[in-house]
Amino acid sequence: MADTAFTNATQILEPFKGVKKVTIEEYFTSGHRTCQGCESALVMKLMVKAAGPRTIVLGSTGCMYVANTTYYTTPWVVPWMHTQLGSSGSAALGTSAGLKALMKKGKMKAEPINVIAFCGDGGGADMGLGAISATLTHKEYNSLILLYDNESYANTDIQLSGSTPYGANTTFSPPGSVKRIIHTRWKKNTAGMLAAGHPECRYVATVDASYAVEMMNKVRKALTIGGPTFIHSLDPCPKGWDYDPMLSHELGELAVETGVFPLYEVEDGVVRHYGKTKAIVEGRPRKPVRDYLLKQGRFAHFTEEDLDYFQAKVDEMWDKWEIPGVIPFWKERPGK
Ligand SMILES: Cc1ncc(C[n+]2csc(CCOP(=O)(O)OP(=O)(O)O)c2C)c(N)n1
Ligand code: SF4
Numbered sequence: 423m424a425d426t427a428f429t430n431a432t433q434i435l436e437p438f439k440g441v442k443k444v445t446i447e448e449y450f451t452s453g454h455r456t457c458q459g460c461e462s463a464l465v466m467k468l469m470v471k472a473a474g475p476r477t478i479v480l481g482s483t484g485c486m487y488v489a490n491t492t493y494y495t496t497p498w499v500v501p502w503m504h505t506q507l508g509s510s511g512s513a514a515l516g517t518s519a520g521l522k523a524l525m526k527k528g529k530m531k532a533e534p535i536n537v538i539a540f541c542g543d544g545g546g547a548d549m550g551l552g553a554i555s556a557t558l559t560h561k562e563y564n565s566l567i568l569l570y571d572n573e574s575y576a577n578t579d580i581q582l583s584g585s586t587p588y589g590a591n592t593t594f595s596p597p598g599s600v601k602r603i604i605h606t607r608w609k610k611n612t613a614g615m616l617a618a619g620h621p622e623c624r625y626v627a628t629v630d631a632s633y634a635v636e637m638m639n640k641v642r643k644a645l646t647i648g649g650p651t652f653i654h655s656l657d658p659c660p661k662g663w664d665y666d667p668m669l670s671h672e673l674g675e676l677a678v679e680t681g682v683f684p685l686y687e688v689e690d691g692v693v694r695h696y697g698k699t700k701a702i703v704e705g706r707p708r709k710p711v712r713d714y715l716l717k718q719g720r721f722a723h724f725t726e727e728d729l730d731y732f733q734a735k736v737d738e739m740w741d742k743w744e745i746p747g748v749i750p751f752w753k754e755r756p757g758k
């Protein structure tokens with residue numbers, strides 16, 4: 423265990439060496455009302471299982487607040503607090519600073535307590551980005567911010583966010599007979615942006631609950647490294663993405679296998695690709711993006727031309743970016 427006298431200690435959470443070594447205790451249990459097949463609920467469960475009982479969870483408004491804390495019920499076994507939609511960063515920093523001050527004054531036992539704040543893509547990649555950025559500059563406070571990305575403002579009926587993929591049908595971007603593609607912007611590269619821009623943040627990672635042990639181990643690593651850390655999780659959402667709930671796990675895998683959502687970590691400035699993403703970097707062919715897109719009703723209006731455009735943009739991430747799938751700078755761009 424690190425320096426408890428300094429009251430900035432982190433727990434040393436060794437990685438789970440395979441699924442059989444994962445601890446059995448649950449800290450996110452029954453009592454929630456998320457949709458069948460909701461991957462974000464699984465992310466909550468795995469996140470806090472990985473962190474263990476000495477954890478405080480803070481969550482910004484969104485499905486993981488509203489569906490998880492219906493009047494008088496909650497699945498959280500650990501202390502949990504709601505925070506305003508754009509405030510996951512402030513809540514993480516304030517809680518961590520509060521704990522540190524209380525421990526320093528001797529008002530509570532000096533011990534490592536994990537502080538995890540989660541946010542949706544609306545709350546994190548859009549509205550609360552400034553607060554997350556500020557938190558990632560404060561290296562003296564330990565906190566993990568986990569962005570669960572269901573690629574829309576789901577709780578308020580699937581409005582598009584900066585994290586919604588190109589062309590998706592949302593309540594703000596319904597395809598019409600005159601204009602087929604309403605949402606013409608490419609998805610924000612949130613993890614890459616935060617990793618590149620925050621020198622005091624020692625750990626940024628992307629995860630996908632279809633690869634559950636890897637996901638939990640990245641949470642454990644972030645909490646062990648300490649300081650402010652950030653994890654971005656891609657979460658298939660049967661309601662917003664419009665698919666049969668039994669496909670959640672498969673879609674999570676396809677997002678990685680097609681190269682749409684690369685799995686990596688940036689630890690102290692060093693990039694490591696993971697799992698099937700690593701295999702792709704080492705030369706394994708990516709599956710075509712159509713295998714992923716056409717399983718989802720939100721892309722049902724896509725023509726061959728739209729699929730080609732999407733494929734070309736993903737190809738660019740892999741073939742042209744400075745660091746494949748992570749950092750989108752080109753050494754030089756032909757014709758510009
Ligand atoms: C300041 C503010 N604006 C708008 C809302 C209404 N609102 C509640 S949840 C939500 C969607 C949040 O989207 P996201 O963060 O992606 O979480 P998700 O619902 O997708 O889980 C919105 C817009 C609010 N609660 N607070
Ligand atoms: S709308 Fe999506 S994120 Fe929200 S509870 Fe349902 S499946 Fe989960």
Ligand SMILES: [Mg+2]
Pocket residue numbers: 484542543544570571572573574575576
């Ligand atoms: Mg969302």
